[in-house]
Amino acid sequence: MTAAKSKSVTPIASQEARERIIAAALRAFATAGFEGASTRQIATEAGVAQSLLLYHFGSKDALWRAVMDKLFEGVSVRMAEALRQTRGGSVKDQLLAMIRGFIAICAEDADIHRIMTIEGRQPSERLKWLVDRHLRVGHRQACDLIARGQKDGSVRQGDPTLLYYSFIAIAGTAFSLAPEIALLTPDKEVVSAGAIESLIEALIFL
């Protein structure tokens, strides 16, 4: 960890501050949206000065992009692993692994689905950046898989994109709207990942 990185002169002192800022910014952006989140509130939650966050990232927009890169780095790693472990399996097994992985991601951190649905609702430069840099690949992979499943008869017919967004909507909404659901059913325990999975299975597969 303290080993010198060949030619790099930077001793990599406090990358921890960057990570704390990104974590706080993720929560703020996910709950209040881009304009609703303030850099001062993010800095306070991260325990640093507000100017430090502009020193590291340059602007609020650049901070948002850094948060998204960090977010989808983790997501793509998990999804790639799920697909790798079922490489030789059937299309249905690969799709199931993808679905289980996405549910697990949403269960661990509901902010992921929150932040994705915040930006997708109006055209903007941020949405364009997000789609081109992070969303396009996953959508393409999933839709290819769905189309192959439709060909071999294991997946329900219909627009692959609609099926893709439907399963994302079910898995994500159950967790991202947890505060609302908790107010509606205060005595009920948290929603279970297994129930969501069987629901999505019934929706996707024949």
Add this chain to the structure above:
Amino acid sequence: MTAAKSKSVTPIASQEARERIIAAALRAFATAGFEGASTRQIATEAGVAQSLLLYHFGSKDALWRAVMDKLFEGVSVRMAEALRQTRGGSVKDQLLAMIRGFIAICAEDADIHRIMTIEGRQPSERLKWLVDRHLRVGHRQACDLIARGQKDGSVRQGDPTLLYYSFIAIAGTAFSLAPEIALLTPDKEVVSAGAIESLIEALIFL
């Protein structure tokens, strides 16, 4: 229109301004969230001065509540009509009417689902107000219907609330994330209400 309303002294001059303000505020709240939307931007879009909007509604919070009342007034009218027309029918027919009604509402105005998912993601006084005043009744009605359908064997087993939010998620997401989907599939036409309906049918019914 100019007819005197019995004892009421107010001539009800410009209620049109109120409605323009509410319409503009709905769009603003639905896309930018409560904190992200500014009263000046809303006033500009409505073609009035910013102070007029505080004259009519008192505060930004009160304007938000007025927008919600207007929004759910229309929704509850449509849902009540859908249920009334299938009063004598089977549970499945009543649920189908409810689903079709909700899809039609989302197709007409995607802002409804947008605004519902914006507030449900973090605990707040606004969410508490929204749940108690507008969401609780619809949730109760739908879940009762789902439970009855589960008893007579026409509806899939599972937590009624999860089934309820799943069908809302599918119907709403397809329209509220339309800008994102359009960027992903630029050549494709808009998503069809019929495709969504058959998808939800497969999810809900046995």
Add this chain to the structure above:
DNA sequence: ACAGACCCTGATCGATTGATCAAGACGGGC
């Protein structure tokens, strides 16, 4: 014609926003 209620606007308030800047703290290389 006058008075009063309602509707609406422009100016302005203090607070907060994202961004900039000067200055200090810290540590490694000479």
Add this chain to the structure above:
DNA sequence: GCCCGTCTTGATCAATCGATCAGGGTCTGT
């Protein structure tokens, strides 16, 4: 010891925020 690049802070900027206020316009009732 001294210097220099990195990291961090506090002060401060113009712009914008929600909210308040005084005042004018318009109509109705008398």
